[in-house]
Amino acid sequence: MQLRNKKLDMDTFLSERTEVVASWVTGKDVDFEEGVRYQHSLPESKRFSSVLAAADREGRTLRQPRAGVALVDEHIKLLQFLEDACDLLPSTIDAYTRLNHYEKAAEGIARSTAAGTSLLNGFPAVNHGLKECRRVVESLTKPVQVRHGTPDARLLAEITLAAGFTAYEGGGISYNIPYAKKVPLERSLRHWQYCDRLVGFYEERGVRINREPFGPLSGTLVPPFVSHCVAIIEGLLALEQGCKCITLGYGQAGNLVQDIAAIRSLRELANEYFQAAGFTDYQLSTVFHQWMGGFPENEAMAFSVICSGAAAAALAGATKVIVKTPHEASGVPTKEANKQGLEATTQTLNMVREQIFPMSPTLDQEIELIKREVRCVLAKVFELGEGDVAIGTVRAVAAGVLDVPFAPATCNAGKLLPVRDNVGAVRIFDAGRVPLPDDVLTFHRDRVAERAKAEKREASSQMVVDDIYAISKSRLIGRPR
Amino acid sequence: MQLRNKKLDMDTFLSERTEVVASWVTGKDVDFEEGVRYQHSLPESKRFSSVLAAADREGRTLRQPRAGVALVDEHIKLLQFLEDACDLLPSTIDAYTRLNHYEKAAEGIARSTAAGTSLLNGFPAVNHGLKECRRVVESLTKPVQVRHGTPDARLLAEITLAAGFTAYEGGGISYNIPYAKKVPLERSLRHWQYCDRLVGFYEERGVRINREPFGPLSGTLVPPFVSHCVAIIEGLLALEQGCKCITLGYGQAGNLVQDIAAIRSLRELANEYFQAAGFTDYQLSTVFHQWMGGFPENEAMAFSVICSGAAAAALAGATKVIVKTPHEASGVPTKEANKQGLEATTQTLNMVREQIFPMSPTLDQEIELIKREVRCVLAKVFELGEGDVAIGTVRAVAAGVLDVPFAPATCNAGKLLPVRDNVGAVRIFDAGRVPLPDDVLTFHRDRVAERAKAEKREASSQMVVDDIYAISKSRLIGRPR
Amino acid sequence: MNYLTKNRRTQGANEDMSETNVILGVIGSDCHAVGNKIIDTVLTGEGFRVTNLGVMVSQDEFIDAAIEVGAGAILVSSIYGHGEIDCAGFRGRCIERGLEDIVLYVGGNLVIGKREFSEVESMFKDMGYDRVFPPTVDIKSVAQSLRQDIVARQ
């Protein structure tokens, strides 16, 4: 299969579909036409796109947790427990399903049943299959999204969309580079064209499914322009396949001005690129992820990190915020801790949402910086792809033009090295092979030098490591002590 | 005794002192000269003024809890438990001592001993006396402040300052109007001249005692200019009596821009007035109180309120922050909850302290508004006092020129009625008899009207009541639901 | 200080109750004034004739006022945690002074520290209070109970 950014034709899709639904036993239950009918039977209040549109109109920031456990009844109980404290529900998929290891997921389900507690870190939707997934949707009153990290998420999409989930996270870059080790980028991009086309088919039948590229990538000091480039590319790829409802994401960096500039520039840049590519009929929203790096073990301190993210999300005007829990440092939280994260977030959103973060030259400068960086990198991506953004992406990643810091994928260059500046904004310590203009590189270098001077040490990889662990050690900036 | 803003002469002070130390049995143990020697024996690390000066130099915000229990050993254990999580320690005095009801405090101590748990809401320092208070100071490594709410705090000052406490909160207005019902203002002002003069005597003997007027007043929607006027007046009164180390306070209002403008304008105004009165040799710092109104019962939500205050304190550049606890809605917290408040605050301060809230026209406007309001009201205070700020204060309060909302004191007019505007800033709904210029009143009226329009209801006392309970009900603004 | 009462009797006024006197105040050395003003406003709006003694009220001041106006109930608030001391013996004092049947309510942060409300409630009921409320209680629901309890006692 040769990758191009072109809408998949029906024959290609259908022949591929035969393989997809045959790849695990539960696939055979999926009937697209019946799925469309089922989706149409859902009330507006359970449709992700409608709830997002209303929030966007009202300038509200919606709350969404992460949550998923091995067994269906327990999963339903978990989501019902969280439902009152949030606006949008997730079903976080387990790590075996993400790698299409359905046998291992089956083992995890069996062992979880035996143990009486979930031994999987998420909900194995493929193994449970269409009817059980519908039982989840039917037990809830709010829209449910599939959140995962799956390079080949075709069967998962077939099952969950037919089952009434109304939003689907992921993308060919954002669910490969931070989540896989050896999956070729061409392959994951192609598989996500399938998912996007499936969403496009639903759209053509009057069923709007929300599509959300995964914003935070490795979640570790990712400069805004890096995740923005990926988000915009995945948005363009999704639009091409007929998706109409796109939510672009960004993970909290920790410096308030930079975080606000990031969300504001993300929306503006996305509209710019989508419209330049000829798309006008789409619904755009943004998602802000509370801090995705290491958390403090101390729960009071974890609440502080959660609240800082909630405040930034509201001040930035993000359409929704993905919420962490006070158990974050210990992995999968209890349902009570999960709810506490939502409650702290709710209070913060409610105390901040009407407030306006004033425009200022500092904020303007930050917005313009991100825009210039994104435009530089994306220009190179289009150039490398000779106008085709899918081909350009594969080549740009291979060339280190698109480079995600601290990602596991071997296709990723990993030469770009970020570090915080003296006010905690994420800057570039080593640009690797990312083609940024000299004055932008000088700006980053000056900011990093300012910090190095304040700390009376050279900027080095040690400074980067210090930054990675800073928040879990109760600091924003990893200063020497 | 006739009140004037003039340094008390030695004879007056000494003859008054004889009465003061005789007013309860523990008074006889106080020897000023011996107290001076004891204070000199304390290391620099236990001196409030030194720790404040260092923080001010470094631009750090220090953390201080509230804490006090009935019995000395338990009080020491409590402060030792909190010591690692904060920079400055308190001894919060119980409500009976605050009203000089030492017999009732004695009963509280006896009943607490019998019950094996504190039945008082603070530490009855006067009843415990000099030696026991010194045992508190000697059991700790950080500076300790007396925090209370005492209109006549003369004996408490004599005992605690001789015992090695190095900071003393309160003032003739701020510890009367929000704390007492029928104490004439002349009397509390005069009694606080005594306290200030005592601090002045220590200063003259080379012992610097920090003095902190109580900033938040009634803690309920107090417009910044109201508390600023009181803070500046009490600063001037303290300076006149020879105090040199002044910390002026402000209680979080909840709108970030207003809170930052408040702390910045407070420092600038204080320097302006202190220097205009001829004082140049003083040490000024600021204190930001986390939200002093009603808290949500839900502890996760309470953490959010705590963190919002910590963030505002750090962004405003306050020298210290007074920290609330997740038990706030339930009254006196456990020591564990107290520490959790400090931990959440620590994390927030550490994640915010290096960040800079950008200057902007909006912030400038807010700073200038507060300055104009303060200058108007203080001009009238000086006019009413024919140049004497003490006399002017008594007359201004009687005339409703100085007016603290929601205060219990009958001497206070209580005609000023505040309400939030559409972005959550505290504005004036009814100015009562406070002499503000027409354009300022128009500004407030327009802002309140904007909110009323958004809520499709008239601004009314119901809106004010809604605002009072909003934060405890998980909102900043008390909108109709 | 009448701004909060401007809207009194504009809504929810229950004419049956308009002659029912109740005494309101914050007991002991407690200076928390805000909640007291709000309770006054709401109860007045609900049709009670409220004699509000404000903050820092002694047991005898409550009783004096109740005798003077012939009150059907005394509503005691305590926010600062000394309730256990300040509120003890109040029922006995009422009986001594001839108010055998008066309805006695208490509410607020009644003890030092976070304790189970049910435990606090029993303690204060044992002291002779008819009802005990946490600080978060909806005042309108208090008004409703108050109506019933006063009628039941008459």
Next chain:
Amino acid sequence: MNYLTKNRRTQGANEDMSETNVILGVIGSDCHAVGNKIIDTVLTGEGFRVTNLGVMVSQDEFIDAAIEVGAGAILVSSIYGHGEIDCAGFRGRCIERGLEDIVLYVGGNLVIGKREFSEVESMFKDMGYDRVFPPTVDIKSVAQSLRQDIVARQ
């Protein structure tokens, strides 16, 4: 992806250990890469010869690498909570394949949900791991134990 190892061997290098091979990797279907890179950097800085298999490593891949370089220890990370499944039977598999005496460490967020670390530690020690670490462990202290344990086994 060598930027984090630029400063290797500049500090704390222990020459005695410079020939000690250890195998490092994140087990199972776990893609958490950041901590893995840091552990590599620190252990290398401490003088170990680290063979880092990165993320998503199977038990047999660990054992293959250990046999190939003659490693004294295998360090298994698991961050995503599936440790209970992924790590089971590893000691047995090592013995089957002739690595009777190899030092076996495991660390990370090893189970689903917040549990007492002591409980998790016992569970994994029962599985045959020599030491079990929480995610917050100081890697330098791990290096110290590692040195001692490898010497003790030889």
